[in-house]
Every structure is written in structure tokens, then in C-alpha cells.
Amino acid sequence: MQGTIVLDHNSEAYEVEFTDETGATLDLLALRPEQFVVVWRASTQEWVSVVEQAAMLIANLPDEAAQEVLDSLVFYLYEVGRPMVSRLCQLTYPHMSR
Numbered sequence: 001m002q003g004t005i006v007l008d009h010n011s012e013a014y015e016v017e018f019t020d021e022t023g024a025t026l027d028l029l030a031l032r033p034e035q036f037v038v039v040w041r042a043s044t045q046e047w048v049s050v051v052e053q054a055a056m057l058i059a060n061l062p063d064e065a066a067q068e069v070l071d072s073l074v075f076y077l078y079e080v081g082r083p084m085v086s087r088l089c090q091l092t093y094p095h096m097s098r
Contacts, residue, residue, distance in 0.1 A: 015028060
């Protein structure tokens, strides 16, 4: 299943059409921006990076939960030597990043 934004209600809500693998419409829903994650930007013809997608998800969590997720990511990524954690922290909650 995939969803496509078909109408923008002043960035407060979006009509999203959900389709199956054959393109048949499954549902049409009005969603607020915090209810979905953008994975493709038609305007730039580019995929949204996994780090940006994760940042969008974390940004919609309550501060305490977001900090817990970021702390876990910092620990995990430090342990495996991945530098992308700082970018994720910057994108998600710049005021909470360590």
C-alpha cells in the first residue's frame, strides 16, 4: 500500500489517497502532517533519507519519549561507529541534542 497527497488544506491537513500495488484506490483520508511520514518529494524528484524520515517520526513524540529514543540511538550508533546520529539529533530536536 502507498499513499499520495492529492490535496493540501493550507498545510494543516492533507487529503491522502491510499492505493494497492495495482493502483486501485483503497481509501482517501484527511491527515494532519504529524500522522504520516513523507518518503518521496515529487517537487524535487528525490527520496527522503531514512535519517530525515526518522527525525520526522521522533519530532512527533512527547519530549521525554523523544529524548529516550535519541539516547538509545546515540548509544547504539556509538557502539557500531555510525556518525549519522548527530545529524538525526540536529534534525529532530536541536534544543535536546547533546
